[in-house]
Amino acid sequence: MIDMLNLYLSFPYVQRAIIVGVLIALCSSLLGVTLVLKRFSYIGDGLSHVAFGAMAVAGILRLSNDMLLVLPITMISAILLLRSGRNTRIKGDAAIAMISVGALAVGYLLLNLFHTSGNLSGDVCTTLFGSMSILTLRPAEVWLCLGLSIAVMILFFVFYNRIFAVTFDEDFARATGTRADAYNLLIATVIAVIIVMAMNLVGSLLISALIIFPAMAAMRLFKSFRSVTICSAVLSVCCALAGLLISILAGTPVGSTIVAADIAAFLACCGVVKLQRRTV
């Protein structure tokens, strides 16, 4: 098995998949804690469906680089969703549900009406479940992912204190002079970038798991924002690596294997907490 693993790791596309997988897992876990605490756990799912719809339109328009359309549409949707919680007729969860299901339905409808590829079910399956996308990345896509990941990490670390303030008590942050709307906009933009990148790793249906599970697992073990964020990042990267390696060795679908690793980590953390309570 070690020989096979060494052979697989020598393939350039496996190396590219590991680099991109680790970067996406790291970025998604950083913002995951913020989203869970702001009660926006399901926003990843909604936005990924928007990205699916945008990808369908980009495919119909035969855009060579679909990121040019998918990223701005997802960003606009993220901004609309995050500000929908305040002073709007449609409240947060309803807005997410409407945008999520609406974009999914319209995207699939458009793909059916104007499909340009011979394998429609294959295209839909690849977008929804990630399929093998992560193992078929070209070097240019890896560079783009690297650039976006570095941008996300820089933004997170530079504005860490402001994000922390807006996450825990937006009203208090606003009262103390923090431009909460601007930081919500920043969070929305970063989330959109992460969602679009993560579609390659786990597909649009499984993105929420990548955001929620590491954060929830870390929250079982630690209480402070910093500790939870660090633990979430470590867990997310380890699970992504483990899932990726298991899937290439066992021939299982990449996205669902990574999510299964995340679930296992969450259950393990729950088990550790229970054991600690028993021994105390």
Place this chain on the structure above:
Amino acid sequence: MKKRFTVFLALCLALASLSAAFAETVSEPLQVDLDLSQMSGTIVYAEVYNLMYDPAPYLGKVLRIRGYYSFFRDPVTDSVYYACVIPDATACCMQGIEFVPAEEPADPDHYQEDSADLTVTGRLEMYDDNGVSYLHLVNADVQLNPET
């Protein structure tokens, strides 16, 4: 004595040339450069995708693949094209490699009668058909895999 030695030498030469000629007629088993039949389904699918996207590093190499048999008969030219199809782990996407069997079967349904699961070994080459480039495995050795 000299005459006997000459006859013996001639016999040896004749035997040597005969064995050399015989060796040429017996086809040597292909030295496989990339054996995809032993790899996991995820890697095989990704490898074939990359092969189709950027075939240059693979051209001229002997590949061994395992997948499902498929054939297509061109209704215009009546030519038959054989392919080994490899599904991905989610079984919604497929990659196929065309092959030219070393021994042309009498009936395209030949392989499907026994089993659709094949192992194909052949040299990867590119050919042009009406201005479009295609890849295929030439001089392919086709083995039917027993049902598992």
